[in-house]
Amino acid sequence: MNFIKRALCSVTRKKGKSLILFAVIFVLGNVIAGSIAIQQSTQNVEKSVKKQLGAMATVEIDYENNQEEIMNAGSEIEQLKVDLIKEIGKSPYVKYFDYNAAGWAETKDLKSVISDSEEFGGMEGFSLKGSNYPKISDVEEKKIKLVDGKVFTQEDIDNGKNVGLISSKVADENGLSVGDQMVIDMRGNDYGEEGGTKELFKLDVPIQIIGIFEPTTIEMKDTDEKKSEDQTINQQFMSMQQINTIYLPNKTVVESNKNYLEKMKKVAPDSHYFEGSDEDSGEYYTPIYVLKSPDDVEAFKQETEPLLPKLYTVRASTDQYEKIGGSMKKMSQISGYVVMIAVIATLLIISLVVLLFMRDRKHELGIYLSLGDKRSHVMGQIIIEMLIISGIALILSLITGNFLGKLVSESLLNSDILSTTNDQAGMLMGLESLSPTELTADDIMNAYEVKFSVGYIVTYLVVGLGTVLFAAILPLLYIVRLNPKKIMM
Structure with missing residues (x-):
């Protein structure tokens, strides 16, 4: 056997x-x-x-870990240079990148979409979001959906043309469509100590509408009882902010910011609006890096953080999981x-x-x-x-x-x-x-x-x-x- x-x-x-x-x-x-x-x-x-959160990263001031130093530094904090943003964008982990100028326009003639919620009562105006990436990263990452028209051309970006994209709700509110000329009537207001508002000037920025989008982040489940009241309010705020965003080339946003500052300085040189501001405040950019994979986030952070100025850090979309997971x-x-x-x-x-x-x-x-x-x-x-x-x-x-x-x-x-x-x-x-x-x-x-x-x-x-x-x-x-x-x- x-x-x-x-x-x-x-x-x-x-x-x-x-x-x-x-x-x-x-x-x-x-x-x-x-x-x-x-x-x-x-x-x-x-x-x-x-994977659901995506593989996006940005470089920003680290308020969480440097509150005291930031308070002491005030307006002397070094701003990110475009050359550094581009150098980081050459990383092998980066699929593509963009950097965005930001602005705000209080308007009267151009109507923004107002929420019925009391939480946002009286909030009228538009966020101006610049882009250096013709395809627009929010379109590419499906934060917004282009429903009519087109995105920017490289010529639009390079020359800072007065062209833009608006949401479908803003278009309906103002009776606008692709090809129309709209005017962003930026209002310079002086806010009194007793809560009163005095209009100081109006600055018109003509924009040709080349595209209309719909946000993909505004889908809300009214029957979702698991969401806390704060989470619901936060999501509503983000939705309204996205609806009232106008996408423009970076140079267009920077130019409108500078013109607004110059006008405000002439009309109200002693305004509290200028406290802590400087001549370059209109050229602050927020970089957005779209990585090839969520698995590359940690490697990208380790590679990038030694290059950053003091008080800056890398934030990623996957940090949400790291924080609450x-x-x-x-x-x-x-x-x-x-x-x-x-x-x-x-x-x-x-x-x-x-x-x-x-x-x-x-x-x-x-x-x-x-x-x-x-x-x-x-x-x-x-x-x-x-x-x-x-x-x-x-x-x-x-x-x-x-x-x-x-x-x-x-x-x-x-x-x-x-x-x-x-x-x-x-x-x-x-x-x-x-x-x-x-x-x-x-x-x-x-x-x-x-x-x-x-x-x-x-x-x-x-x-x-x-x-x-x-x-x-x-x-x-x-x-x-x-x-x-x-x-x-």
């Missing part, structure tokens, strides 16, 4: 020992399978959420620790159990060796026995362990063990400009799901079978040291 048949007979004849080994591997296998299921699920959540990270860490502990425990327990069984079978093994059987065959018999029993146990625990992982993770998520601070509003300020998705802790929890996947099955079987084979090393060393003459005496 060859050693393979002996192994099969040994497993079926010695049912008690086989069941003990099966039970040990099954219990430990459930722990490993459950932990791997949780770990794989948390990693899948991180990947899917970051703490529960998933904790659960992933916990499951990782449990996998390591379970593997170590499995190695020790299986090694000791099998070694004890080997001692009881010392005479059986001695007979095989004394009859001339090779040690390699005897060792092969033991390995086959272990693989048969462990294979059945691991396959069964693959199913029950997944179910166990689901129960444990749901229990952890509903407990206070993984709770993180909820005060994230200030930390997420500004990140909404990088991603069309406003991420909440509930979004992350809802994305979490423990399920069977090829990655889970392969990882578990590799870890499980690898652990069993490593556990066989000690019993095999025992066989190598067996002396059949002493055993048979």
